[in-house]
Amino acid sequence: MARKMLKDGEVAVADEGSYDYDLFVIGAGSGGVRGSRTSAGFGAKVAICELPFHPISSEWLGGHGGTCVIRGCVPKKILVYGASFRGEFEDSKQFGWEISGDINYNWKKLLENKTQEIVRLNGVYKRILGNSGVTMIEGAGSIVDAHTVEVTQPDGSKQRHTTKHILIATGSRATRVNIPGKELAITSDEALSLEELPKRAVILGGGYIAVEFASIWRGLGAEVDLFYRKELPLRGFDDEMRTIVASNLEGRGIRLHPGTNLTELSKTADGIKVVTDKGDELIADVVLFATGRAPNSNRLNLEAVGVEVDQVGSIKVDEYSRTSVPNIWAVGDVTNRINLTPVALMEATCFSKTVFGGQPIKPDYKDVPCAVFCIPPLSVVGLSEQEALAEAKNDILVYTSSFNPMKNSISKRQEKSVMKLVVDAETDKVLGAAMSGPDAAEIMQGIAVALKAGATKATFDSTVGIHPSAAEEFVTMRTLTRRVSPASKPKTNL
DSSP states (O other), X not given: OEEEEEETTEEEEEEOOSOSEXXXXXXXXXXHHHHHHHHHHTTOOEEEEEOOBOSXXXXXXXXXXXXXXXXXXHHHHHXXXXXXXXXXXXXXXXXXXXXXXXXXXXXXXXXXXXXXXXXXXXXXXXXXXXXXXXXXXXXEEEEEETTEEEEEOTTSOEEEEEEEEEEEOOOEEEOOOOSTTGGGOBOHXXXXXXXXXOSEEEXXXXXXXXXXXXXXXXXXXXXXXXXXXXXXXXXXSOHHHHHHHHHHHHHTTOEEEEXXXXXXXXXXXXXXXXXXXXXXXXXXXXXXXXXXXXXXXXGGOHHHHTOOBOTTSOBOOOTXXXXXXXXXXXOGGGGOSSXXXXXXXXXXXXXXXXXXXSOOOOOOOTTOOEEEOSSSOEEEEEOOHHHHHHHOSSOEEEEEEEEOOHHHHHHOOOOOEEEEEEEETTTOBEEEEEEESTTHHHHXXXXXXXXXXXXXXXXXXXXXXXXXXXXXXXXXXXXXXXXXXXXXXXXXXX
């Protein structure tokens, strides 16, 4: 039977040949599972390999569901929920709740329930694959040639499988900063599975993971010091919103150390001694390196088969996720495009439609929403003010709203919610939206639909709000905050 496949940007018919599989997928994370089951849905014979399950990843340990499900988004969000109760208990007093005595916290209980949930989800992903007719093989995959994958199984034995197409979806892994004593630090993998809750935590990094774990540990009662190189955390986000997040982190009791790096770690009787590049010293129970992730591509034997990678090991792909070898494809974090789970799902779906569905389609990276689950969270979609200025041909209109949420007016918590719209002055099109405050991600998902549909500021203004809600602020921002010319230099040094 002949199948339609993409060839040089066009759909062509190619003979299947005598291969074991139409598609062999390396990596059963979000992208790999989606690519497998959607390809099988188009009639392809599919196999997927994945490492044995473990909450903490290594060269030989992983699990179905990948980083997001096992040691990323899902367990992180569970811990954020747990940490959020601290603020809720504090706020409840002004609503009449009388809590007498100490409120005891059991870290091991949360850890146990978190682990049970990721074990359950690991099983769910296996069932999804099995119900889709995908063959599951346990072990580490590497590419022998353009049509052969070798799987090293847990017992050390090796099996080879031939395939028409190969999809690489091996994701990424947390990295460590190369300083003396780096072995004393942990990454986000270990942070999600600590046996004991730290009382004193030091975090190095200013991205998603750094601010989220700062919020988690502080919410659970730890003293937290957050160190990062720039003036503000969350480089790449809107500068105004970054300032709000920094203020909120400090308001929750997190000590910020902007423009500061760590230079050395050493073990002492009292804990880990941390030395900064400013000569300061402090003692911590835990030091978390949240300084980035690297593509999981080292063990795949890519160079031998001609798959091109960049200087950090990211697999180079074209607009259809095809590598430099025509029948080898890659999706997700291993390609280092937009490293978000929903983006990997989109890329994998487009791959399946392109290769097996006869529907060549490119992933669309415009207006991809995202959220940072610090406490309170930040969520954005579209362009930041700085990005809009860099790209704009017309003036930019900025609308902002900063207000005390109704709940805080009773609880007396000094923490404002902030919303922002960035608009093209000539076309009235909304180019970007951002929110820092409770339920930001839930609200921004709906705003993302509006931006994807090309909504204008007039569309927002003509929409009836839901009252009383924070979300209604997005459709009642009538007063212009500022008008900015593209000639204005955007802030890029923060």
